[in-house]
Structures are given as C-alpha cells and as structure tokens.
Amino acid sequence: MRTLWDNYPDGFYAHPSNGHKNKVPSKSYRGLIRYLTNYLSSLPIGLSKIVGYGGHQVRYYYQSHKIKLKTYETVDAQVFVGRLVQHILPKGF
Incomplete structure (x- = not known):
C-alpha cells in the first residue's frame, strides 16, 4: 500500500x-x-447492455478498449452472475 x-x-x-x-x-x-x-x-453493467437471456445464457455487449468497438458476448448465466458478484464489496467496506 x-x-x-x-x-x-x-x-x-x-x-x-x-x-x-x-x-x-x-x-x-x-x-x-x-x-x-x-x-x-x-452497477457493474447497465441493464440496457443486456440484450438477451435464454434461460441458461446471457448475451450482452460492452465497449472494447482494445478495438474501440461495441463487442457482443454470450456466456452461461452462472458465468455472467459470477462476473457481476465480484464487484460486490465485503461487508463493512
């Protein structure tokens, strides 16, 4: 530190x-x-960026910093939730 x-x-x-x-x-x-x-x-991702949910998979987009373009990605729902919960701070932070 x-x-x-x-x-x-x-x-x-x-x-x-x-x-x-x-x-x-x-x-x-x-x-x-x-x-x-x-x-x-x-929020770690805006709700408008989630473009699809099929029961087991989530489709969303983000602005790629590497190619400066809108990039779409489809991942399993559990992976998607895992990516979101890592932004939740520990109690008392």
Whole structure:
C-alpha cells in the first residue's frame, strides 16, 4: 500500500471517464468522496447492455478498449452472475 501512495500521491482513476486522466477529482476530500460514492454505487453493467437471456445464457455487449468497438458476448448465466458478484464489496467496506 505504501508503494501506491508513493507512486500516486495525488490519487488516480481506475477508469477515467470524464477526461481527467490520472487526476484526483479535486484536492478536497469531498471531491474524492463524491467520486467514490458514484463509482461504488453504480452497477457493474447497465441493464440496457443486456440484450438477451435464454434461460441458461446471457448475451450482452460492452465497449472494447482494445478495438474501440461495441463487442457482443454470450456466456452461461452462472458465468455472467459470477462476473457481476465480484464487484460486490465485503461487508463493512
């Protein structure tokens, strides 16, 4: 943890979406709290991105960072749920 603090004394964005690459939302703790609240309270995938469910498989899309295109994927429902629950924070976080 100390290494991260040394390397990023001003903080960093996990996924900058507002054009402020590698910048803390503001110098105040309020800005950081606002950013974390928005990040942690949002769903890992928007419901509109789920385009199909056939009882055992889920079809959805995402914006690929590698090819900059909308990418569709079909996975087993259990795999899909597994990908979502990894975003649930532990109790008391």
